[in-house]
Amino acid sequence: MSGSNRSSSEGITVMAVHQPTHRGSGFHLPSFRRNHAASVQESAESAEAGTFTARAYVFASVRVLMGFVFLWAFLDKTFGFGYATASGKGWVDGGSPTEGFLGHVAVGPMESVFHAWAGAAWADWLFMLGLLGIGLALTAGVALRPAALAGTVMMALMWVAEWPPAKHLSDGSASMSTNPFVDYHLVYAVVLIALAVVSAGDAFGLGRLWARLPLVRDHGWLR
Incomplete structure (x- = not known):
């Protein structure tokens, strides 16, 4: 019996020693979840950058067009090209x-008040320098804040001169105002500020x- 028990114990020991162990092969499937998250983030950043670029180009285009509006007014009034100012x-x-x-x-x-200002040398110079300065600033993309301030003041004065809220002029005739508040002067002012x-x-x-x-770096209002 003791010999039999000894043989059984040795057999169990041998089996325990030679029992195969199941280890991983070292091969792992790629983490599709991690790659997908990174791809989504990159796509979102790319879309955001594209949107920012498109928005910047749209505003830049509006800026150049507005600059031409002011520059053309200056040139036409200076040289009389036959449009708003006769040759x-x-x-x-x-x-x-x-x-x-x-x-x-x-x-x-x-x-x-406007009648008193009409034709005055100081009014002519201020008006023309304003048109030229605002036009150049917008076209070049510099000093947009001072240009917006000057342009808003100019547009406000011109709005008051036309006075859209009035239905009739001083002589009683119809003013032909198309809107009691909003006209192109107000729109221009808002665009300049934007x-x-x-x-x-x-x-x-x-x-x-x-x-x-x-x-300019030390005085932010000059931007």
């Missing part, structure tokens, strides 16, 4: 850029270079 009546020909518009104001609370807020000069413009100038 031979430009500023260089001795004409007044403000006399025609301000002198014909026929409605509003500042009617008499362009300054979003720094529209950074795309297709010199806004980034302008912002690096020491004077």
Whole structure:
């Protein structure tokens, strides 16, 4: 019996020693979940960058178009190209850029004030320098905040000169106002402010270079 027990014990020991162990083969399937998450994040970042770029280009295009509006007004009033200013009546020909518009104001609370300003040398110079400065700033994409401020003041004065809320002019005739509040002067002012807020000069413009100038860097309102 003891010999039999000893043989059984030895057999069990041998089996225990030679019992195969099941280990992993070392091959792992790729983590599709991790790769998918990274791909989704990259796609989202790419889409966001594309949206930002498209938005920047849209604002830059609006900025250039607005710049041309002001520059053309300056050029036409200076040289009399025959559009809003008749040929031979430009500023260089001795004409007044403000006399025609301000002198014909026929409605509003500042009617008499505008009549007094019409044709004054200081009014002509301020108006023309404003058109030129705003136009150049918008076209180049620099000093958009000062341009927005100056442009908003100019548009506000022109809005008051036309006075859209009035249904009748001072002589009793119909004003032909199409809207009692919103006209293109108000729209222009809002666009100028928006362009300054979003720094529209950074795309297709010199806004980034302008912002690096020491004077501009120290005085943010010059951006």
